[in-house]
Amino acid sequence: MMISRRGLFVGTGAAALLSRIASSEPRRAPLRILLVHKPAGTVPENYDAASIDALSPILAPFADLRQHMVVVDGLENRKQSNTPGEEHANGMTTFLTGGIPFKPNGSSISMMARATIDQVLAQNSRVTGSAPIRSLQLTADDRGHQFILRAISSAGRGMPLPPEESPLAAFARVFGPLSTGRSPAQQQSILDFTRDDLARLQPQLPRGDRERLDRHLTAIREVEQVMYRVAVVDPLPVQRQMRAATLALNESRDHAHAQIGRAHLDLVRIAFQCDLTRIATFTWGSWATNVSSYVPGVAGRTHHELSHAGLVADETAVHRWYNEQLAAYLRTLRYTPDVDGRTLLDNTLVVSWTEMQTGSHTFDNVPVQLFGGAGGRLAGGRLVRHPGYSTNDLWRSLLNAVGDGREVFGDADKNSGRLAGLFADSPLDDFTLVSRKPSR
Known part of the structure; x- marks a missing residue:
């Protein structure tokens, strides 16, 4: 089926979704990977x-999710003591790249010296398949x-690759821009632009595909409503530039x-569900997070300040709060x-x-x-224990599990070997390795 030029103009997501549902591709679930x-x-x-x-x-x-959880x-994180730059920043760069950062000539800013694991995966066509968006980078x-x-x-x-802070901008990249600034009755869904295509497509689909299409469309509309609610706190580009000097915005x-955070994660869920992307971070x-007053009962200090303050109860509450947010998302x-x-969740x-x-x-x-x-x-x-191994070994083991046979990830001297038994080895088209009923 051909999608109208008007529908294509609206955004990658709506057009790609219809094209993929209308295609004769086999209904095999792809692997999705999200790094949080x-x-x-x-x-x-x-x-x-x-x-x-x-x-x-x-x-x-995560107590009710433990059957879907592996604590490693x-x-x-083999950050070297003589690494240029700040300790937190170096820990972040080494964790995902497996290599020490560098400083360009005359610069005081450390830069990543390698591709991060998400981008190594995104360059693997066996992982990304035909998903139209290679990867997403998002931040709260x-x-x-x-x-x-x-x-x-x-x-x-x-x-x-700087992450997108604005949920509205992230949504626009995936599905097309929202018509914000109007009353709820005036807001137009991006799906309205493909209404004619939908009307022609639905009668042609088998019952199972019609049901799948309905689920996808419902999910997109739900995320649209989340984005409309977020719009009241989403800064315009000019406001972003003034953020550091604007207390009210902070x-x-x-x-x-x-x-x-929830808006971004909801967007990732729908993008995964519609197979618009398979890789997201x-x-x-950042480590220098200036966010404060977002955890009930913890106020007066930013998260970074708490990490150095020795206030065990408050810092514990912050880390538990982040896990509560992730647990809620995993349940969806x-x-x-x-x-x-x-x-x-089974396929992610x-x-x-x-x-x-x-x-x-x-x-x-x-x-x-x-x-x-x-x-x-x-x-x-x-709960698996791998003392003496590194985060490089974690990523090498993941790459091996998706068919990439490399023996090291990142700097060779930071590798100790595969994490035996962590992942079941398989090519990407084998979905029978771990026998488990679909989770509910």
């Missing part, structure tokens, strides 16, 4: 778990006093922190059906990470949790 970063380490005494059945206070929000214990707060601190993704040496971003903010994936009859790998163990700059045993079934490559309900 929260800044400034953790509180080890309230994070470390005795077992998957005895989760710590910080990990407790013992990994080192982009304040930070160095550019490097705001970008956790990199396409290569000195090629940072306060608005603080109080909207959860709302902005999301960060709650668990109840989102996928094209193969399983769920989006979500990696939750932070750049260091503690805010006082320790890099041993950094917190890492994996969620989802990864399309049959990951069995949940486990």
